[in-house]
Structure formats: C-alpha cells, structure tokens
Amino acid sequence: MTVIRDVRKKMESVPELFGPQKECVQILRRYGVDVLNDEVAGKKLQDFLEEIPLAWDAVVKKTFERRKISCQCKWQLHDSFSKKLDEIEVQVDQFRELEDLFELQPTAYVEIGETRSEVKQLTLLWEFKQSVDDVFQSWRKELWADVNTVDLEDKNKQLRKKLKEKGNAYPAMKGWQVYRDIDESLAVMATVLPLVHDLHSESIRSRHWAALARVCNVKAVDPTDPQFTLDDMLMLQLHRHKEGIEEIAETATKELKIENKLSEIEGVWAAMELDYAAHKNTDMHLPRPSEEVWKAWKLIRWSCRAFTEWENLWNISRIALCNGKVI
Incomplete structure (x- = not known):
C-alpha cells in the first residue's frame, strides 16, 4: 500500500520532468554540446528520453493492478479474522457455561460484541467498495464514442449518497481508511465526469486535443481512434488538470x-x-x-x-x- 501511495503522489510531478529534460538537451546541443550518444541506464540518451514516459506509464498501470491484488489480500485477511472471532465466540460460550456451572458472576465480554459489530460494518463497507470498483471498471471499458456522461454522473451521485448514508448510520466508519478511499475515488469521479462531458463536445477539434496532451504532459491524445476508451481518457488524470481543461x-x-x-x-x-x-x-x-x-x-x-x-x-x-x- 505504501508503494501505491507513493506512486499516486508522484503521478503529477514525475511527468512534468520529461519536458525540461528534453529542453536541457536541446540547450546543450545549441551550444555545441552533443550528449545524445551518451548512455543513461545502459541506453543512449535519445532512446532514454523517448522511452522514459512510456516506462512511467507502465509503472503507474502496474501499480494500480497491484492495488486490485491488495484488495483481494485484504478480503483474505478479513476472512481469517472473522474465523478467529468465530472461534473466540465459541470459547466465550464455553466460559459462560462454566461460570453458570460454578455459580460465578457472568462476564459481559463487551469487547467481543463490539468487535463482531465492527467486523460486520467492515464487511459491509468492503462489499460496497468492491461494487464501486466494479462499476468504475465497467465504465472504463466503454468506448469514447459511446460514453454518456449524464448517466454516469447520476450513478456516481447515487453511490456517493449511499456511502454518506452508511457513514451516518455507522459514524465509526468515517474514520476508517477504506471509507476515505471510497469517498476519495467517488469525489475524483465527480470532478472528472464534467470534464469528460466538456471534452465530448462537438466543439473539440484536433488542435484542442493537442492542447489537452500538452496540459496532461503526454505525447498525444487521439479520441478519434475507434478503440479509444474512457479508461484511456481517465489515465490522463484529468482531475489534476481541471483548470487547464476547462480553459x-x-x-x-x-x-x-x-x-x-x-x-x-x-x-x-x-x-x-x-x-x-x-x-x-x-x-x-x-x-x-x-x-x-x-x-x-x-x-x-x-x-x-x-x-x-x-x-x-x-x-x-x-x-x-x-x-x-x-x-
């Protein structure tokens, strides 16, 4: 999870370094210092500068694939704790029988009930997170030409409303990281979808896609490609460039x-x-x-x-x- 966090924090700053690197090389060449044949990380500088943006994109993609695996691991960990709690509750019942047998004051075991309640809440929250991830994943597969942002925004509002209802019903949830993660992902989608709606306008021309590529620090954006999906657009991290895209x-x-x-x-x-x-x-x-x-x-x-x-x-x-x- 720390790797995922670190990559997420660097998603905006790292691509901003690629342009200055190329500008530095151009300045050196302008003053007669040709460094294109120098080697960096075992590759010629020219090849390195061309490949490093693609390598970073691959790191980001691989990182968020690992995030899916991490979610599965959390479910396994959750299940193991749930089983242990079942075993403890069986022992509690046995202790209560012994207390009754020897006419002892019964123990309340308050922590067991609170823990069981929290496990149920956590199960409810993780199931909701899984449903949100599944919904977003289905959206990402949609072709750009078929995207209906109005429907997606309505669905996202419904999901945010459900999350808020869960938080109001179980206030302790709001302090959990998984709740904050769900809230953050829904908030990001709420910011991105209006931008997607604007970019889906008939007024957008090729020159505007070129401007978008520069704003998002990528080589090119080509939604005219029949295979271009919403996922390709979301990978640009539109919410980090909101003002530029609105402009x-x-x-x-x-x-x-x-x-x-x-x-x-x-x-x-x-x-x-x-x-x-x-x-x-x-x-x-x-x-x-x-x-x-x-x-x-x-x-x-x-x-x-x-x-x-x-x-x-x-x-x-x-x-x-x-x-x-x-x-």
Missing part, C-alpha cells in the same frame, strides 16, 4: 460559435442578389445594392468590428495560455 473547453465553445456565425454570414451573402441599373451617361450597367443588401452590410460591418475585438482578446489570451503551457 480548453471554453475556448473550443467560443471558437465554435464564431465558426457558426461565419457560416451564417456566408449563407446570407450567398443568397443576396444585386440589381443592375444603366448609367445615365453611358451604356454600362452598374450594380445597385437593394435595401436588404444594405441592411446585411451594416450588420456584417458591426459583426466584423466585434470579431476584430474578439480576435485581439483571443490573441492576448493565447499569449497568456502559451506562457501557461495550455496552448
């Missing part, structure tokens, strides 16, 4: 509105017709805008002015986002 989604939504407005303008002008009138001094015919064209032109002129202002604001935002490594 990307907001930008994509604004850009889509602009695209739709431009398409609307193109459609209006494509349907416009100009009248032609003969010039009074020549035989030439000159275009004469109709009243509809004049109205459309005034509207477009106002829109162009607004678009120019938006573009200036966008450029300022883009510079800020570049400095923040969002775009």
